[in-house]
Amino acid sequence: MSAKPRIRVPDSARIGEVIEIKTLIAHAMETGNRRNNDGSIVPRLLLHTFEAKFAGTEVFRANLHTGTAANPFLSFFMKVPGPGEFEFTWIEDGGARITERRALSVI
């Protein structure tokens, strides 16, 4: 499918602190409107959903449509409830999933 996503989260934070999370994943995000050189339509292939969970609870979710650029980048925030593990999931058309985990400790 695609290369390993790049994720930037702090290693540690204070409880109650609002931290920024940045993710970037290499993906063509084919819209299904584009044509090859031979005139045939390139079939739609999007990462249609992104989910961010922390310690099992949903923090943020995105539905990505054809208007989202290739190699989708997302930056969002979380108010740190305590130590735990992030789980980031991208879901591609057809159901393939990419999941990444990151631990966060509390100062």
Place this chain on the structure above:
Amino acid sequence: MTDRRTFIVGLSAICASMGCTSPIAAENGQGNIRAALKALIGEATPVEGMIILDLPEIAENGNTVPYTVSVESPMTNTQYAKAVHLLAPANPLPQISSFFFTPLSGKATVSSRMRLAQTQEVLVFAEMSNGTFYTAKRPVKVTVGGCGG
């Protein structure tokens, strides 16, 4: 009092005034945006305000236009911004993205990158936890359109 119909008529007027190059694409866009809006916010009447949409005034490359959306909200367990929807009415398919926040988000701010086929006004709709809707729009001039025509 603005109802949904006058709002849509307003949208058409905006699109027309922006000079949509392809009448067919524009017509499709209008049909699509009505359906897309209904699916996203139902029959709600959004009020202007509460949203800051940060977009470049001129996008040289429509394939990747960076943006940031912020909704003014205290983001507590009882009062928070629930969802944000972005639409580009003059794209072949108007939906850009939808974002869903939780009280754990801390801040209803998100940044990403969009595709824009041509110069147009980008629309944002925000849904709050109490069921109210807000809207904002920003014109963007696109030098080279995206969407791989």
